[in-house]
Amino acid sequence: MLISLYLLRSSNWILLSVGAVLAAIASSACHAEVVRVAVAANFTEAAKEIGAQFEVQSGHAVVFSFGSTGQIYAQITQGAPFDVFLAADQVRPKRAVQDGYAVPDTRFTYATGRIALFSQDSEMVKGERTLERSPFAKLAIANPVTAPYGSAAIETMKALGVYKALEDKIVQGGNIAQAYQFVATGNAELGFVALSQVAQHHAGSRWLVPESFHSVIAQDTVLLNRGANNNAARAFMTFLKGPAARAVKEKFGYGAGDSP
Amino acid sequence: MSDFTELWPPIRLTLELATVTTIVLLLVGTPIAWWLARSKARWKEAVAAVVALPLVLPPTVLGFYLLIALGPEGPGGWIAGLFGGRSLAFTFEGLVIGSVIYSLPFVVQPIRNAFESFGERPLEVAATLRASPWDAFWSVAVPLARPGFITGAVLGFAHTVGEFGVVLMIGGNIPGETKVLSVAIYDYVETLRWTEANILAGGMLVFAFVVILSTMVLQKRTERSES
Numbered sequence: 001m002l003i004s005l006y007l008l009r010s011s012n013w014i015l016l017s018v019g020a021v022l023a024a025i026a027s028s029a030c031h032a033e034v035v036r037v038a039v040a041a042n043f044t045e046a047a048k049e050i051g052a053q054f055e056v057q058s059g060h061a062v063v064f065s066f067g068s069t070g071q072i073y074a075q076i077t078q079g080a081p082f083d084v085f086l087a088a089d090q091v092r093p094k095r096a097v098q099d100g101y102a103v104p105d106t107r108f109t110y111a112t113g114r115i116a117l118f119s120q121d122s123e124m125v126k127g128e129r130t131l132e133r134s135p136f137a138k139l140a141i142a143n144p145v146t147a148p149y150g151s152a153a154i155e156t157m158k159a160l161g162v163y164k165a166l167e168d169k170i171v172q173g174g175n176i177a178q179a180y181q182f183v184a185t186g187n188a189e190l191g192f193v194a195l196s197q198v199a200q201h202h203a204g205s206r207w208l209v210p211e212s213f214h215s216v217i218a219q220d221t222v223l224l225n226r227g228a229n230n231n232a233a234r235a236f237m238t239f240l241k242g243p244a245a246r247a248v249k250e251k252f253g254y255g256a257g258d259s260p
Numbered sequence: 261m262s263d264f265t266e267l268w269p270p271i272r273l274t275l276e277l278a279t280v281t282t283i284v285l286l287l288v289g290t291p292i293a294w295w296l297a298r299s300k301a302r303w304k305e306a307v308a309a310v311v312a313l314p315l316v317l318p319p320t321v322l323g324f325y326l327l328i329a330l331g332p333e334g335p336g337g338w339i340a341g342l343f344g345g346r347s348l349a350f351t352f353e354g355l356v357i358g359s360v361i362y363s364l365p366f367v368v369q370p371i372r373n374a375f376e377s378f379g380e381r382p383l384e385v386a387a388t389l390r391a392s393p394w395d396a397f398w399s400v401a402v403p404l405a406r407p408g409f410i411t412g413a414v415l416g417f418a419h420t421v422g423e424f425g426v427v428l429m430i431g432g433n434i435p436g437e438t439k440v441l442s443v444a445i446y447d448y449v450e451t452l453r454w455t456e457a458n459i460l461a462g463g464m465l466v467f468a469f470v471v472i473l474s475t476m477v478l479q480k481r482t483e484r485s486e487s
Contacts, residue, residue, distance in 0.1 A: 070450030095452075137346050143433060146450040171350045171432030174446070182432065187331040187349040 033232035034061045036081055038072045040088035040219065041177045042113065042149065042194045046252040047086065053248070054239045060232035068175045070146050076101050076224060083227025084236060086110060086219070088176075089148045093222040106223035110240050112255035113217035115152050117207040118183055118198050119190035125205035130190075131162045139169045140182035140191030149176040152214035153192035159213045195253035218257065267456060269436055270444040271463075277352070277440060278420040281359040282367075285416045286409070288360065289367040293408075294397070296368070297375035308372075312365045319425025322362060326430050330354050350432035355440075358426045363419045367412040374408020375401060407482040411475055418471040422464070 039047045044066050051062040065072070065082065073092040076082060077099070085102065087093050090109070096102035119125045124134055131139075142150035150172065157163040171187075173179035176194045183191040198206055221240065227233030239245055246256045296308050314322060327349055330336030336348035336357070348354040382404060386396035402409070424442035431438035433447075441460060448457035 068450060070452070073452070074449055138350060138432075140432070143447065143450075146447060171434060174428055174433065174443075178429075181327070181429075182349070185327050185331050186333055186337075187327060187347045188432075189346075 032059045032061065033230055034063060035083050035227065035230060035232035035236045036063045036065070037084045037086060037236065038065045038067065038076070038080070038082040039086040040069045040072070041066055041175050042088055042196060043086055043111065043219065043254075044177075045200075046111075046196065046248050046254065049248045049251075050240065050245045053244050054236055057244070058232070058235050058239065060235060062232075062236065068146065081226060082224055083230050083233040084221060085224055086221045086240075088113075088217075088219055090218050090220045093220040096222055096224065100225075102222040102224050103228050106237070107220055108241070109218045109257035110221045110245075111219045111249050111257045113149060113152075113219060114195040114211065114253055114255070115149055115156065115192050115209045115214070115217070116195045116198055117190060117209065118180075118193045118204060119206070120183060120186060120204045121189065122203070122205050124190055125207050127207055128160060130207060131157065131160060131166060134190070136189040137169060138171050138182075138188035139166060140171050140173060140179045140188035140193075142176040142179045142192075143172045143174055147175055148217045148219075149192070149194055150179070152209075152217050155214035156192065156209050199251070199253035219254075264456070264459070267444075267460060270439055270441045270460075273436060273439065274421055274441040277355055277359060278417045280356050281363060281420045282413055282417045284356060284360050285363060285367040286413060289364060289412065289416075290371060290409075292364075293368045293371035293412075294375055294401075296372045311368050314362050315365050319362070319423075320429065322358070323426045323429025326354075326358050326361075326426065330357070330430060349430045350434060350438060352437055354430055355427060355438055358430055359420045359423055362423055362426050363416045366415040366419045370411040370415065371405060371408045374405035377408075378404045407478065410478060414471060414475050414478075418468065422468065 037047070037051070047064055047066075051064060054060070055062055067075075069088040069092050072080075072082070072085065072087070073096065076085065076096060085093060085096060093102065093107050097104055097107060117125050117130060124130070124136070126133075141153040144150035144154045154163065157166060171182060173182055176197070179191050180193045180197045182188040183193060192209070195208060198204070221237065223233060223237060241258070249256055292307075292311060296304055296311075328334055330340075330348040332346050336354065337346055340346055340348045340351075345351075348357065378401075382400050383396050386400045387393075391399065422442065423440070424446070427438065427440050427443055428446070431440070431443065433439050433443060441464065445457050445460045445464070448454070448460070
């Protein structure tokens with residue numbers, strides 16, 4: 001008896017709170033829409049923070065899907081339900097426009113990435129001569145064929161003149177997240193990771209690779225056909241260029257790209 | 261027409277990995293299957309459940325724990341240390357260890373079933389004929405359990421060929437060492453080289469069909485010859 005009374009009361013509460021939420025949604029934005037954004041794995045943390053701010057500011061809702069740029073692109077060609085594509089490179093967004101999956105003239109660079117040579121060992125990485133001097137067995141990088149962060153690592157090693165000597169020590173992660181995983185678990189003593197992965201914590205040792213050592217890691221976004229008539233999608237892309245998003249990008253170690 | 265010679269190394273590596281893994285699986289799996297079939301221990305089903313875990317666990321769970329276990333802090337790092345290395349991740353040997361764990365239930369289960377199917381009687385007969393347990397095992401139990409061994413070996417081999425998640429997490433994508441077929445397909449799809457992806461993926465499809473069909477035919481045939 002007591003239990004059923006309790007259930008009755010709690011179900012009332014649920015109804016009340018559902019009603020309150022619905023009322024809040026209805027009042028905050030009469031035209032609230034949902035934007036589905038597919039995001040390259042390296043931008044995960046920054047995207048979540050930008051998304052949260054965007055929701056508060058606009059009243060729209062964002063649903064993120066995180067994955068590798070190549071996987072996301074393959075899914076888009078097969079009709080995946082995404083409105084906006086945040087890639088890790090420029091190739092796939094350009095191709096999305098060419099192949100008719102995206103809206104022309106909506107592409108821009110939302111962030112530029114930086115790479116860092118990183119080790120869990122606080123003594124290991126000491127500046128640009130680390131790779132010549134330090135004894136190590138494995139150096140982790142992202143797959144240079146699929147990930148711009150990986151090809152930037154190769155370019156850096158070539159610029160330093162150590163690539164030939166190190167070639168046999170390189171292990172590849174499927175993406176930059178996995179390259180970091182190999183270093184974080186100690187399976188590789190050091191690796192080239194995205195600055196965004198280590199910008200928020202201070203353990204270990206690192207060397208921020210100067211941008212002159214590799215070509216720019218430009219990460220482009222594009223509005224997909226599905227989002228062409230979605231107000232939330234266009235609002236999100238505008239927000240992505242704005243000062244609030246820019247601050248988040250800087251916090252995570254990204255350059256602001258085409259943002260004014 | 262593009263150059264398809266680069267498709268061969270991952271195929272060869274995958275066949276090597278599956279072959280070595282199958283041999284190790286038969287060596288490790290047979291005593292386990294025998295013990296599971298014969299033991300009267302109460303907790304043997306707990307052991308059987310542990311062996312069967314890879315059937316249920318996602319490869320990411322195995323891959324994650326293996327990455328730590330093979331690394332410098334784990335037993336794998338200790339073993340690698342004996343040979344002057346510091347981690348068994350990113351090595352062919354590491355992949356063999358991962359594959360053995362991953363495919364273990366596919367080998368142990370059929371062999372255990374085969375050992376259980378003929379019951380105590382043939383072994384008792386062998387014992388009254390003064391065969392030692394070791395002798396009885398080799399000249400009675402193993403021949404009787406032959407279909408189980410064949411099914412186990414075929415499934416263990418095929419399942420290793422089809423492995424992806426574990427290899428992706430502990431392999432490091434090194435050509436000729438850890439870049440197996442499934443990872444090569446993943447890379448081709450990622451880089452929009454769908455012709456190559458199609459050739460390899462189509463080959464896998466045919467391979468899997470042939471394997472499953474032949475195990476089924478084999479099973480039917482043994483059932484018929486038994487009845």
